[in-house]
Amino acid sequence: MTAARTLFDKVxxxxxxxxxxxxxxxxxYIDLHLTHEVTSPQAFSTLKALGLPVRRPDRTLATMDHSxxxxxxxxxxxxPIKVDAAAKQVRQLEQNAADFGVExxxxxxxxxxxxxxxxPELGATQPGMTIVCGDSHxxxxxxxxxLAFGIGSTEVGHVFATxxxxxxxxxxxxxxxxxxxxxxxxxxxxxxxxIGKIGVSGGTGHVLEYRGxxxxxLSMDERMTVCNMSIEAGARAGMIAPDETTFAYxxxxxxxxxxxxxxxAVARWRALGTDPGAKFDASVDIDASLIEPMIxxxxxxxxxxxxxxxxxxKGGDEAFRKALxxxxxxxxxxxxxxxxxxxxxxxxxxxxxxxxxxAATILKGRKVAPGVRLLIVPGSQQIKRQAEAAGxxxxxxxxGADWRESGCSMCLGMNGDTVAAGQYSISTSNxxxxxxxxxxxxxLLVSPLTAAASAVKGLITDPREML
Amino acid sequence: MEPILRVHSKTVVIASxxxxxxxxxxxxxxxxxxxxxxxxxxxxxxxxxxxxxxNPDFVLNRAESQNAQVLVxxxxxxxxxxxxxxxxxxxxxxxxxxISTEIADIFRGNSLKNGLLPIVVDxxxxxxxxxxPGAVVDIDLENARLTxxxxxxxxxxxxxxxxxxxxxxxxxxxxxxxxxxxxxRYEAAHG
Numbered sequence: 255m256t257a258a259r260t261l262f263d264k265v266x267x268x269x270x271x272x273x274x275x276x277x278x279x280x281x282x283y284i285d286l287h288l289t290h291e292v293t294s295p296q297a298f299s300t301l302k303a304l305g306l307p308v309r310r311p312d313r314t315l316a317t318m319d320h321s322x323x324x325x326x327x328x329x330x331x332x333x334p335i336k337v338d339a340a341a342k343q344v345r346q347l348e349q350n351a352a353d354f355g356v357e358x359x360x361x362x363x364x365x366x367x368x369x370x371x372x373x374p375e376l377g378a379t380q381p382g383m384t385i386v387c388g389d390s391h392x393x394x395x396x397x398x399x400x401l402a403f404g405i406g407s408t409e410v411g412h413v414f415a416t417x418x419x420x421x422x423x424x425x426x427x428x429x430x431x432x433x434x435x436x437x438x439x440x441x442x443x444x445x446x447x448x449i450g451k452i453g454v455s456g457g458t459g460h461v462l463e464y465r466g467x468x469x470x471x472l473s474m475d476e477r478m479t480v481c482n483m484s485i486e487a488g489a490r491a492g493m494i495a496p497d498e499t500t501f502a503y504x505x506x507x508x509x510x511x512x513x514x515x516x517x518x519a520v521a522r523w524r525a526l527g528t529d530p531g532a533k534f535d536a537s538v539d540i541d542a543s544l545i546e547p548m549i550x551x552x553x554x555x556x557x558x559x560x561x562x563x564x565x566x567x568k569g570g571d572e573a574f575r576k577a578l579x580x581x582x583x584x585x586x587x588x589x590x591x592x593x594x595x596x597x598x599x600x601x602x603x604x605x606x607x608x609x610x611x612x613a614a615t616i617l618k619g620r621k622v623a624p625g626v627r628l629l630i631v632p633g634s635q636q637i638k639r640q641a642e643a644a645g646x647x648x649x650x651x652x653x654g655a656d657w658r659e660s661g662c663s664m665c666l667g668m669n670g671d672t673v674a675a676g677q678y679s680i681s682t683s684n685x686x687x688x689x690x691x692x693x694x695x696x697x698l699l700v701s702p703l704t705a706a707a708s709a710v711k712g713l714i715t716d717p718r719e720m721l
Numbered sequence: 722m723e724p725i726l727r728v729h730s731k732t733v734v735i736a737s738x739x740x741x742x743x744x745x746x747x748x749x750x751x752x753x754x755x756x757x758x759x760x761x762x763x764x765x766x767x768x769x770x771x772x773x774x775x776n777p778d779f780v781l782n783r784a785e786s787q788n789a790q791v792l793v794x795x796x797x798x799x800x801x802x803x804x805x806x807x808x809x810x811x812x813x814x815x816x817x818x819x820i821s822t823e824i825a826d827i828f829r830g831n832s833l834k835n836g837l838l839p840i841v842v843d844x845x846x847x848x849x850x851x852x853x854p855g856a857v858v859d860i861d862l863e864n865a866r867l868t869x870x871x872x873x874x875x876x877x878x879x880x881x882x883x884x885x886x887x888x889x890x891x892x893x894x895x896x897x898x899x900x901x902x903x904x905x906r907y908e909a910a911h912g
Contacts, residue, residue, distance in 0.1 A: 277881055320751070321751075420896070687741045
């Protein structure tokens with residue numbers, strides 16, 4: 255009898271071109287390489303300098319999302335892209351994709367969007383795959399039982415040229431989430447609570463596997479939110495075993511296996527889950543029923559508390575004091591009722607259809623508070639159309655929100671969608687680092703429900719009072 | 722790549738923990754399409770005031786920090802994004818090594834691929850370094866040993882193959898390409 259194995263171990267082993275030894279890392283085969291305009295130019299330049307082709311263009315997908323505008327006029331070309339350097343990056347990706355024969359979902363393509371949103375919606379992301387991208391939120395795709403992680407531009411070049419990577423095998427970490435999330439408590443609150451518990455470097459060197467009844471109960475959109483922020487706990491990858499929810503999501507999508515191939519793929523995928531009795535290197539147990547809507551108050555995602563709570567007082571801790579100074583907060587402050595300037599709903603964490611549906615539930619028949627800017631950016635052009643067909647976009651516009659074309663937008667402010675210095679941004683994105691959304695911007699990470707409720711009140715608000 | 726054997730330099734200390742890649746180089750500078758010249762944007766939001774002038778309170782702007790090749794930082798350095806612009810900016814500024822008690826995974830890998838040494842030390846060594854900015858340290862890559870000016874030496878962990886590549890100036894892409902037959906065999910078996 256073979257030893258019980260984890261989901262991670264099964265996917266890893268199946269992709270060893272050459273297993274690791276004491277002296278050399280494994281050579282790991284990469285099934286799907288996603289690429290975008292920001293971290294690819296230097297890798298394409300390396301290929302050109304060496305005279306090498308992209309080895310498997312059929313396993314490579316390119317899009318543009320990070321530096322692209324979200325205004326309709328700039329996306330559809332009636333006015334030029336405002337940020338010159340961004341326009342150059344976009345043109346360079348178009349040229350590189352053409353030169354190397356890589357499929358590109360370009361600026362006006364109906365399938366364009368944030369790289370981690372479009373690959374799942376196309377059905378290109380599948381269980382058991384290895385998936386990489388020059389972006390740390392590649393961990394998102396682990397929601398399908400893929401081993402998916404972010405890489406640097408040098409490694410982007412390695413995958414272009416060889417379809418492989420040199421990798422040491424990481425350790426495994428079981429995140430067991432039992433119980434049931436209560437109404438008004440979302441997948442975003444769950445992952446923020448996990449990061450608060452294990453810390454921003456708690457997962458370093460590990461691949462997380464999210465397990466337990468509360469995880470099984472999540473939809474695919476929710477599972478992607480959870481896996482997306484694995485990197486915020488220091489883990490390069492987070493995985494969830496595929497199940498009926500996964501298969502129902504994928505069936506019939508354009509890049510998913512079809513017909514007889516579908517049946518054999520599902521049979522293969524069913525065997526991927528962690529075997530009973532398999533050992534993890536580390537574990538943590540979480541009771542989902544105790545989780546409240548969460549909000550960050552500092553400058554990393556581990557500085558997080560239940561929305562009804564007060565900021566802790568850690569007088570002697572220099573880094574802690576510096577973070578509170580940056581945020582303009584004090585130990586002992588309550589979070590509820592604090593001022594809001596900007597609200598951002600979107601990103602690869604919370605820019606999918608269910609996130610927009612949640613925001614619409616709150617915003618329906620309500621108005622954004624005077625003086626508050628609400629920016630809503632769908633994760634992809636397809637989601638934009640779906641949200642318009644479902645009537646969410648009309649709800650947003652009637653509430654006074656700014657409804658945009660898809661992209662990373664205000665999550666990292668590369669495209670000109672930024673928050674001004676000193677302003678408070680209630681954001682559904684993934685990072686509250688200093689200056690992340692603009693120089694001097696103060697970011698508080700929350701769920702789409704909390705973001706929408708706070709936009710309506712103009713103050714940090716527990717969304718449960720508006721449901 | 723040039724072989725790297727040793728770094729011998731005074732240190733610069735930035736004691737904050739969890740210094741993320743958005744601090745090392747803010748996202749608005751990622752619209753570049755090359756690796757060059759990012760040093761002037763290193764720690765931009767800490768280093769320059771709103772009008773673009775240098776902030777005299779920030780350590781990199783002080784005279785004693787010039788030409789230092791070793792950065793000592795608080796726990797969990799390099800967390801956040803996968804941007805390789807972070808080690809490119811540190812290297813372009815002149816740093817050759819970063820020392821912390823914990824270094825984030827993607828940043829560590831990116832650093833090794835560019836010749837920036839990520840050195841992880843224990844709490845006591847870190848505390849000593851944080852309390853002695855400007856100390857001249859010696860990093861001997863071949864023996865994976867960090868020597869403090871007190872004469873005490875500490876071994877540090879470093880992945881053996883990455884060390885071999887750095888010591889010998891070996892390009893990892895060349896190594897991967899030498900396994901083309903294995904890759905072809907894998908593809909023939911798996912489609």
